Amino acid sequence: MFRKAKQNRIFQDVVEQIQEAIVSGKLKAGDQLPPERELKELFTISRGTLREALRVLEQKGLIEIRTGVAGGSIVKGVSTQQVSESLDLLIRYKKVSLQNLAEFRIGLEGDVAAHAAERATADDIARLRGLIAKAAAYLDKGREHWDSFIRTDEEIHLAIAETTHNPLFISVLATISHNIHTYYESYLPMEEPLLRENHQDIVNLVTAIESRRPDEARTIAQDHVRRFSAHMEQQGVR
Amino acid sequence: MFRKAKQNRIFQDVVEQIQEAIVSGKLKAGDQLPPERELKELFTISRGTLREALRVLEQKGLIEIRTGVAGGSIVKGVSTQQVSESLDLLIRYKKVSLQNLAEFRIGLEGDVAAHAAERATADDIARLRGLIAKAAAYLDKGREHWDSFIRTDEEIHLAIAETTHNPLFISVLATISHNIHTYYESYLPMEEPLLRENHQDIVNLVTAIESRRPDEARTIAQDHVRRFSAHMEQQGVR
DNA sequence: TCTATTGTAATGGTTAAACCATTACATATA
DNA sequence: TATATGTAATGGTTTAACCATTACAATAGA
Structure with missing residues (x-):
């Protein structure tokens, strides 16, 4: 009471x-x-x-x-920084596992993709296409630019979230993304085929968004998350 | 760098x-x-x-x-409390709207219900049944106990989240729930048919969880959220 | 006149010592 | 035995002083 x-x-x-x-x-x-x-x-x-x-x-x-x-x-105003930091602490304290994160992220990225497909404007698409081109360029430039590729990849995910125009999706995805990428860097083997696969997923996703196919966008996003989480688990992350 | x-x-x-x-x-x-x-x-x-x-x-x-x-x-050890609190601050600051919350919640509650249906133990079910009986009792006791009914309802949603055993679902749902209930109390007309409808939804949901039917549980949860958000919007919430 | 150096005062960071408010536990009292 | 009281430990707050850093102005040199 x-x-x-x-x-x-x-x-x-x-x-x-x-x-x-x-x-x-x-x-x-x-x-x-x-x-x-x-x-x-x-x-x-x-x-x-x-x-x-x-x-x-x-x-x-x-x-x-x-x-x-x-x-x-x-x-400074309220930012996602604090949510991120406290989540980070939880993860380090071993209260949140990679599986927990992945499971949560599957639903989240699926919803985000679907809503983005419903609402994307021409400007949104142009921005996404620009980021995709930038990522592809980093990929082609060779090994020493793959860090930049990964960062651009995260940027694309955030840009997609922003086209939902829902601050909740944006901040929660930003937080989860940030934390997932910590795992990414530690456990994803930096091999070209894997990065290419990653990039192709994104291209397909943006195409589905552009064509206004929410269900397809959701499926692509969820598959993507599932596949890459599996890759990481194979690397022996508990 | x-x-x-x-x-x-x-x-x-x-x-x-x-x-x-x-x-x-x-x-x-x-x-x-x-x-x-x-x-x-x-x-x-x-x-x-x-x-x-x-x-x-x-x-x-x-x-x-x-x-x-x-x-x-x-x-005290690391808890989800801090994640919830900072997310709460973010929601208040960004002036997240009822639609934003509802949209986010549809996906979230759906996922939670589905995962709960996959994992619920006999203990989990017993706990949920107990809470449902408690809520029904408040409902029957009349108007002056409806506040308690609403609080028990929130408790049930949280209990379902807990049967996912994923701290992310638990803390995010707790935060969203808490914020939605602020709207609930202001904009949901406290009328018996509405509360009965609410309760019946929950009973159906728990039944689906008990019977291990994730897809059905997801659908029920999402319908429930959609319907009650619509009720509130009719009351003129932006 | 323009640029580089130097001085200085504003502002956060830290220390120290004192006193107040609350509370668990021991002691005394009925 | 049970209740009341005392007391010391502990966090909460105040005050006053000094140190470290830095934006900006004054000065000197080219």
Whole structure:
């Protein structure tokens, strides 16, 4: 029914006030908070307590703190960074396995592909085609550019998510993608046939999106995720 | 290529040392850290700096801090709590709409239902049946217990997510559910037929899960979400 | 006049010592 | 034996001082 009434911790109150201002839009990304010595007067608290509050806000990714003249707390706005970081911690703590990630990602990438196919504009398609060409170029340029290929691949997945115009798909996919790519780099053998297979999947996917075939797009995306997860598992990832 | 080399902040070093000890298992959930006045000696830092470090660890959900004799920092281990909280912040900040949430939830609840049907144990089913009976009782007890019905309904959705045994499904669904229920309470008319319809959906869903019919479970879950989102939209939610 | 150097003041980072508020546990009392 | 009370441990907060870094202005040199 009720949660335990927490003892009032002053810094917590300060955190909530500033966070609320950011979430509600009163403070926008790029805005600068007054220096600590002024803020502490505004809240009528000591500098130490204020700094604990700023530390929490910094940890949440809501502000960035710079030293020096004209330094101070700069508002950053909410980003996927924090979701990503906490998920990363979970994975390292072995609470989330590669299978868990893959299983989740199959549904997610499928939905994203299907919705993208329903909504992609000509601009979206042009952007995707551009990224595909860029990836292909890296692939042809040889081994030392394959890192760039992988990064472009991730970029394409994100671009597809963006054509859904649903911030949830975008942020969740960004988080999962980022974490999957950590595995990618460690466990996917960097061999040309595999990268070519990867690229061909993407080409097929974008073609399906362009042709407005949601079901086909979903199937291609899900197959792709399944196949590459299997590749990684063969490399001995638990 | 490289990230900017951050200036060494002492509290950051302390955070990393303690976090590493937790993630690597040297510190386990339930373990108690020495009191601040001892810790500060161990790290040879001031109490203020130590407290900034503890604040960050607390914010990350890695420790819990209690006052009083025998209080102090208790290790909590890594949990999904932080993922949920940051995702929650993201939803509030990005002003994710009911449609955005519903669209995302359709795929998610479908996947969850299907995987639950594949994996549910006898215990899982018993638990779900128990919750369903509890919900039905609240429904029969009349209007003033309908709040409890709604809360039990959310509990059932979470219990289904838990039978997937995939922490990703669990924490993401928990977050989405929590946010959807904010809308629920504001926009869903509290009328008996609607609540009965809701309950019947859940009964059907659990039956499908019990009978190991993933596809049917997926369809029921998705229909349910679609129908109730439509109900809310009729109430004029953007 | 333009550029490179140097100075300086603003600002976050850290330390230290003191006192307050809460609470588990021991002790005393009915 | 059970309840009330005392007490010491522990986190929460304040204050004041000093250090480290840095943007910007003043200065010097070409």
